[in-house]
Amino acid sequence: TAARPHVLIARAVFPEVVDKLRQHFEVEANAADDIWPREELIRRLQGKQGVFTTGSERIDAELLAACPGLKICANMAVGYNNFDVPAMTAAGVLATNAPGVLTETTADMGFALLMAAARRVAEGEHYLRARKWDRWAYDMLIGQDVHGSTLGIIGMGRIGQAIARRGALGFGMKVIYHNRSRLPAADEAAVGARYVSKEELLRTADHVVLVVPYSAESHHTIGAAELALMKPTATLVNIARGGIVDDAALAQALREGRIAAAGLDVFEGEPKVHPDLLTVPNVVLTPHIGSATVPTRKAMANLAADNLIGYLAQGRAVTPLNPEVIGA
Numbered sequence: 001t002a003a004r005p006h007v008l009i010a011r012a013v014f015p016e017v018v019d020k021l022r023q024h025f026e027v028e029a030n031a032a033d034d035i036w037p038r039e040e041l042i043r044r045l046q047g048k049q050g051v052f053t054t055g056s057e058r059i060d061a062e063l064l065a066a067c068p069g070l071k072i073c074a075n076m077a078v079g080y081n082n083f084d085v086p087a088m089t090a091a092g093v094l095a096t097n098a099p100g101v102l103t104e105t106t107a108d109m110g111f112a113l114l115m116a117a118a119r120r121v122a123e124g125e126h127y128l129r130a131r132k133w134d135r136w137a138y139d140m141l142i143g144q145d146v147h148g149s150t151l152g153i154i155g156m157g158r159i160g161q162a163i164a165r166r167g168a169l170g171f172g173m174k175v176i177y178h179n180r181s182r183l184p185a186a187d188e189a190a191v192g193a194r195y196v197s198k199e200e201l202l203r204t205a206d207h208v209v210l211v212v213p214y215s216a217e218s219h220h221t222i223g224a225a226e227l228a229l230m231k232p233t234a235t236l237v238n239i240a241r242g243g244i245v246d247d248a249a250l251a252q253a254l255r256e257g258r259i260a261a262a263g264l265d266v267f268e269g270e271p272k273v274h275p276d277l278l279t280v281p282n283v284v285l286t287p288h289i290g291s292a293t294v295p296t297r298k299a300m301a302n303l304a305a306d307n308l309i310g311y312l313a314q315g316r317a318v319t320p321l322n323p324e325v326i327g328a
C-alpha cells in the first residue's frame, strides 16, 4: 500500500474531525487552543503534505520555502488574510478556505450586534447588574430604531447579502451598500439593496455594517475621517476583521458622541482589545464569535478536513482559492 500522507492540525479542533482525518492520514494534532510559535510550526510541518489551519497561522513565502513537502493549507475560516495566496500559488501549494457554511450564522451575529448596539442591550445589562436600576425614566437607555431605518453594508459578498436580506425582509429597512464591484441588477433586487458610494453610505446610513475581507486595501476602511461623515445617531458594526476599523479613532468618536454606538466582534491585534474600547459605555464587545454555533463550527471544520482529504487523497479540493495549482 502507498504511504499515507502526513497532515498537521495546527490547533485543537473537534475530536470527531481529528478522527476523520486519521482515517486518511498520519496525523499530528495540536491539542491546545494556542497556536504554535512560527519556528515550532515550521519544525512540525517538516515531512507533512497538508496542514489544517485556523485563520491565525501566517503562511507566506518564507514558511513555504522552509517546508518544501507541503502541498495544501486548509483554513477553517472564510477569511484567509493569514495566507499569502500568490506566494502559495508560486510554490505550487493549494490554499482552501471555508466559505458558505458560516454565511447565515455570521449574518445573524451581525444583527445581534446591531440590535444590541442600537437598543443599548449591553449597557442595560451592565446597568442592571451594577444594581443601578431603581426606577423608570422616560429617557432611561433610549436608543435608536432598527426597523424601518437605513442599513448601510460595506462589503457585499455572501455575508453582506445575507445581512441585506435580513434588513430588507425582516426589518423593513432601506438597504444601501458599497462594494469593490456592483452586484448584477437581479442580485441587487433579490436582496433589496441599492449601490452607493462609500461617502453617500456613511452620510446617509443609520446603521453601518462592515463585512469586507481584510487586505492592505481595506485597512482602516473606517477611520477618523469616515467616522466624521456618519450621523451622530448612527451605529457601526464590525463582524469582518480587526484592522478594518481604526479602533482608537472609533473609541474616541464613541466617547465624544460623534456616533451613537458600535458593536464589535473583531479587533486590531485581537485577542488584545484597545484599552479605550473597554472603558467607553456605548460599545458592545464580543470575542470573535461570529461563526460560533455548534453546527456552523462543525461544518467549517469538516469543510477544511474535506479539502485535505479531497486534495491529498483524490487530487481535487472542495473550495480551492488558487485552483490553478491543481493539475499544474
Ligand code: 8YV
Pocket (backbone or CB within 6 Å): 054, 055, 056, 076, 077, 078, 079, 080, 102, 288, 290, 291
Ligand atoms: C473563525 C472567521 O472563527 O471564518 C472566518 O473568517 O473569522 C471565523 O469564522 C476564525 O477565523 C477562526 O477560524
